[in-house]
Amino acid sequence: MSFYDFERIERKWQEKWKTKNNFHGEDFSEKQKYYMLVMFPYPSGKLHMGHVRNYSIGDVIARFKRMQGYNVLHPIGFDAFGLPAENAAIKHGIPPKEWTINNMAEMEEQLKRLGFSYDWDREVKTCMPEYYKWTQWMFLQMYKNGLAYKKKSFVNWCPSCETVLANEQVVNGECERCGTKVGKKNLEQWYFKITDYAERLLNDIEKLKGWPEKVKIMQENWIGKSTGAVIDFAIEGREEKIKVFTTRPDTVFGVTYIVLAPEHPLVTQISKGTEYEQQVNDFVYKMQFVNEVDRTSADLEKEGVFTGAYAINPANGERVPILTANYVLLDYGTGAVMAVPAHDERDFEFAKKYNLPIRVVINPEGSELDPESMISAYTDDGIMCNSGQFNGMNNRKAYNKIIDYLKEKGVGDYKVNYRLRDWLISRQRYWGAPIPIVYCEKCGEVPVPEEQLPVMLPEDVVFTGKGESPLTTSETFMNTTCPKCGAKATREKDTMDTFVCSSWYFLRYTDANNDEKPFDFEKAKYWMDVDQYVGGVEHAILHLLYSRFFTKALYDFNISPVDEPFRNLLTQGMVLKDGAKMSKSKGNIVSPEEIISQYGADTARLFIMFAAPPERDLEWSDQGVEGCFRFLNRVWRLVDELAPKCRDAKQIDINTLTKDDKEMRRILHSVVKKVTEDINDRFNFNTAISATMELVNALYQYKEKDNAKIEIIAEALEKLILILAPFVPHITEELWEMMGKTGSVHEQMWPNYDIEALKQDEIEIVVQVNGKLRGKVLVPAEANQDEVLSIVKNDEKIKQILEEKQIIKEIVVPGKLVNLVVK
RNA sequence: GCGGGCGUGGCGGAAUUGGCAGACGCGCUAGACUUAGGAUCUAGUGCCCAGUGCGUGGGGGUUCAAGUCCCUCCGCCCGCACCA
Numbered sequence: 001m002s003f004y005d006f007e008r009i010e011r012k013w014q015e016k017w018k019t020k021n022n023f024h025g026e027d028f029s030e031k032q033k034y035y036m037l038v039m040f041p042y043p044s045g046k047l048h049m050g051h052v053r054n055y056s057i058g059d060v061i062a063r064f065k066r067m068q069g070y071n072v073l074h075p076i077g078f079d080a081f082g083l084p085a086e087n088a089a090i091k092h093g094i095p096p097k098e099w100t101i102n103n104m105a106e107m108e109e110q111l112k113r114l115g116f117s118y119d120w121d122r123e124v125k126t127c128m129p130e131y132y133k134w135t136q137w138m139f140l141q142m143y144k145n146g147l148a149y150k151k152k153s154f155v156n157w158c159p160s161c162e163t164v165l166a167n168e169q170v171v172n173g174e175c176e177r178c179g180t181k182v183g184k185k186n187l188e189q190w191y192f193k194i195t196d197y198a199e200r201l202l203n204d205i206e207k208l209k210g211w212p213e214k215v216k217i218m219q220e221n222w223i224g225k226s227t228g229a230v231i232d233f234a235i236e237g238r239e240e241k242i243k244v245f246t247t248r249p250d251t252v253f254g255v256t257y258i259v260l261a262p263e264h265p266l267v268t269q270i271s272k273g274t275e276y277e278q279q280v281n282d283f284v285y286k287m288q289f290v291n292e293v294d295r296t297s298a299d300l301e302k303e304g305v306f307t308g309a310y311a312i313n314p315a316n317g318e319r320v321p322i323l324t325a326n327y328v329l330l331d332y333g334t335g336a337v338m339a340v341p342a343h344d345e346r347d348f349e350f351a352k353k354y355n356l357p358i359r360v361v362i363n364p365e366g367s368e369l370d371p372e373s374m375i376s377a378y379t380d381d382g383i384m385c386n387s388g389q390f391n392g393m394n395n396r397k398a399y400n401k402i403i404d405y406l407k408e409k410g411v412g413d414y415k416v417n418y419r420l421r422d423w424l425i426s427r428q429r430y431w432g433a434p435i436p437i438v439y440c441e442k443c444g445e446v447p448v449p450e451e452q453l454p455v456m457l458p459e460d461v462v463f464t465g466k467g468e469s470p471l472t473t474s475e476t477f478m479n480t481t482c483p484k485c486g487a488k489a490t491r492e493k494d495t496m497d498t499f500v501c502s503s504w505y506f507l508r509y510t511d512a513n514n515d516e517k518p519f520d521f522e523k524a525k526y527w528m529d530v531d532q533y534v535g536g537v538e539h540a541i542l543h544l545l546y547s548r549f550f551t552k553a554l555y556d557f558n559i560s561p562v563d564e565p566f567r568n569l570l571t572q573g574m575v576l577k578d579g580a581k582m583s584k585s586k587g588n589i590v591s592p593e594e595i596i597s598q599y600g601a602d603t604a605r606l607f608i609m610f611a612a613p614p615e616r617d618l619e620w621s622d623q624g625v626e627g628c629f630r631f632l633n634r635v636w637r638l639v640d641e642l643a644p645k646c647r648d649a650k651q652i653d654i655n656t657l658t659k660d661d662k663e664m665r666r667i668l669h670s671v672v673k674k675v676t677e678d679i680n681d682r683f684n685f686n687t688a689i690s691a692t693m694e695l696v697n698a699l700y701q702y703k704e705k706d707n708a709k710i711e712i713i714a715e716a717l718e719k720l721i722l723i724l725a726p727f728v729p730h731i732t733e734e735l736w737e738m739m740g741k742t743g744s745v746h747e748q749m750w751p752n753y754d755i756e757a758l759k760q761d762e763i764e765i766v767v768q769v770n771g772k773l774r775g776k777v778l779v780p781a782e783a784n785q786d787e788v789l790s791i792v793k794n795d796e797k798i799k800q801i802l803e804e805k806q807i808i809k810e811i812v813v814p815g816k817l818v819n820l821v822v823k
Numbered sequence: 824g825c826g827g828g829c830g831u832g833g834c835g836g837a838a839u840u841g842g843c844a845g846a847c848g849c850g851c852u853a854g855a856c857u858u859a860g861g862a863u864c865u866a867g868u869g870c871c872c873a874g875u876g877c878g879u880g881g882g883g884g885u886u887c888a889a890g891u892c893c894c895u896c897c898g899c900c901c902g903c904a905c906c907a
Contacts, residue, residue: 214902221825302905329906339907689848694847801875816842
């Protein structure tokens with residue numbers, strides 16, 4: 001008798017896997033490819049349970065597909081640039097590179113101890129020059145194709161850290177690092193023109209059949225397409241016009257005022273010299289200090305002031321006042337709104353507050369609205385009025401006619417607007433890929449030629465956490481010569497957003513060690529697209545949308561062979577403890593290392609796959625882990641006891657099987673069937689594991705029977721080990737060896753099930769009377785409906801129930817149920 | 824406010840196409856083995872007033888049959904939120 005020494009076993013097999021590298025994805029193999037991708041981690045120092053869950057799911061799928069005969073690509077790497085490394089430098093004086101490299105080494109160690117079957121030869125680390133050289137190359141392709149540009153704009157600014165922040169680093173209007181309220185600053189920054197792809201990114205969501213509905217809807221909302229018109233309003237006494245975007249051009253005759261965003265450049269111009277100049281300036285000044293969260297919140301009290309200027313409504317020539325108000329945003333549409341209080345809730349609320357006129361231009365069919373008594377805007381359809389030649393028309397019909405009319409007059413046009421903004425990729429940070437641009441005294445902005453890449457990150461920088469990008473402290477970096485003319489030049493001081501690095505890493509995996517190109521087109525063509533992507537839902541917008549954009553852009557440049565990167569997406573749920581997300585502040589963290597040392601990686605993996613289906617949140621349970629450990633011990637003892645006898649088991653002779661033998665085989669083969677389907681069709685790993693537990697329970701029963709046959713046991717143990725292999729890769733290798741088998745269990749074919757073995761001689765039929773369960777009968781498997789009914793009616797118990805009752809209806813569900821409706 | 828998801832024993836969860844509600848695991852109860860057990864094995868375990876009873880958040884409906892379909896209400900979670 002031996003005991004389940006998980007520590008020895010896991011070490012032993014991890015050693016063997018390391019030397020053999022049997023998890024290699026083979027380029028251009030004849031076998032069908034399967035690209036199994038998990039979201040690569042940020043090297044924060046240690047893996048957390050969320051990682052373990054993510055990667056366990058990925059590994060089970062990868063191992064399962066391998067056993068099914070696929071040529072599997074299952075890579076891993078690190079999203080290694082980012083702010084925490086710089087914080088460590090500021091706080092502890094450790095260079096970001098050193099900090100990151102140490103963390104990556106530690107996390108690699110952890111990944112290996114969990115037994116994940118990665119193709120380590122393809123490991124990618126985005127902070128290494130071998131990688132970021134190509135990130136810079138990507139930037140140049142974007143630049144060459146007009147998709148990278150510089151513009152001055154209002155960006156998030158943390159006054160305490162003195163740096164620009166990405167939207168994702170602004171949490172509830174506060175800087176995630178220091179908690180300071182984030183303001184706005186007008187800065188010149190680099191952008192990628194993702195808005196050029198808005199329509200395709202939206203339309204192609206349709207292609208993403210294997211994505212969760214939720215993620216698709218989130219992307220749709222993020223892109224935020226709306227159709228309508230732009231209409232030009234002339235300003236009285238000025239040359240400039242105010243362009244407004246509206247989704248309701250049909251209400252243009254109802255405009256009673258115009259509103260500009262406080263940041264709109266025209267605001268100060270048109271109020272200049274009027275008696276309202278001071279109040280406008282005060283208002284604009286005040287608005288600068290309202291953070292974006294409050295500013296865009298629907299509960300914000302609407303405020304505004306008159307600018308002193310008037311606009312002319314091009315539809316009816318009417319003179320309407322121009323106001324500026326906090327409810328209009330500069331960066332949506334044109335930053336100006338035509339206000340129709342009668343038919344827009346926000347305009348209505350504002351007009352009521354400031355006593356602005358309300359004019360009805362659409363009446364509900366069969367009634368007339370009275371502006372005086374209205375308590376809310378009328379936003380539904382109806383019949384046009386007060387609208388000149390459009391009166392009497394249905395507003396839907398008038399919609400296009402009005403745009404056509406304005407277009408003819410040269411004061412309007414059809415317009416599609418998106419909420420999606422261009423992607424700000426500049427970061428005033430050190431630990432990122434430098435933007436490969438040089439500023440020459442003579443030539444101006446010059447891209448670094450491809451053959452001069454990478455633009456290396458310098459190491460002689462000073463980290464203060466204050467001021468500009470730390471890169472400016474490196475003179476060797478900043479001072480350079482112009483690649484065009486050789487004159488004195490300085491380098492771009494900003495680095496790229498780390499989301500740029502992660503927007504193409506899945507392509508790099510297909511050819512990770514290429515030092516001539518980011519990746520070979522043919523290799524990418526062989527492997528792409530990703531068959532299954534697994535990761536947290538927190539990336540639903542940013543990473544997944546950026547990656548889709550990158551893939552489409554690269555496709556257009558003939559660099560990527562596909563225009564959508566991820567065929568199927570699985571968003572795994574969070575790992576919770578005591579009903580809450582694990583966090584330091586709550587003190588409810590369970591560390592993977594603790595679990596591995598106490599129970600082993602196999603138990604950790606098994607529990608995490610068993611406790612909940614993958615998309616759902618998972619409640620951590622120490623007792624649940626204990627239960628999985630017990631199960632593995634149960635399997636161990638079973639094989640330990642029986643494997644020696646199985647070695648000389650003979651072939652199963654179908655003709656000599658007893659009822660018990662047949663039942664054992666029926667359970668075995670139905671479990672193999674269920675596990676196969678649960679993994680393959682539904683990713684229901686939890687039910688796959690519970691079926692395997694049932695098989696083990698059945699084997700414990702069967703082996704105690706006097707007439708138990710060792711060949712039946714041998715067949716069952718062999719298949720049991722095989723179906724467990726993707727979940728618990730170490731113990732199954734050991735058990736496979738104990739069974740006297742040669743070769744790795746992970747190189748075996750996934751077991752088949754025998755349809756013959758699933759067949760039963762007798763089937764249990766549920767008997768209902770008036771829909772209520774009243775008994776069960778055994779019927780021969782081949783019995784027809786009449787035979788089943790007669791067996792049912794002759795059953796003693798049923799007979800009693802049916803006494804003095806009249807059967808009105810008989811329902812027979814073959815192989816399952818009989819329902820007798822009686823009176 | 825809008826959009827999405829969820830609600831099943833003491834707990835995590837199962838029920839795939841409308842067909843035995845509660846698989847499997849945890850916990851609990853009893854027994855066996857034992858110097859001992861927090862190891863292992865065996866049996867039991869939705870609820871109750873214990874029967875032709877009740878039961879999948881509440882109420883209503885469709886159906887021979889509803890956790891599953893329809894209507895309605897309630898609660899929780901997530902995303903978006905003055906987007907003109």
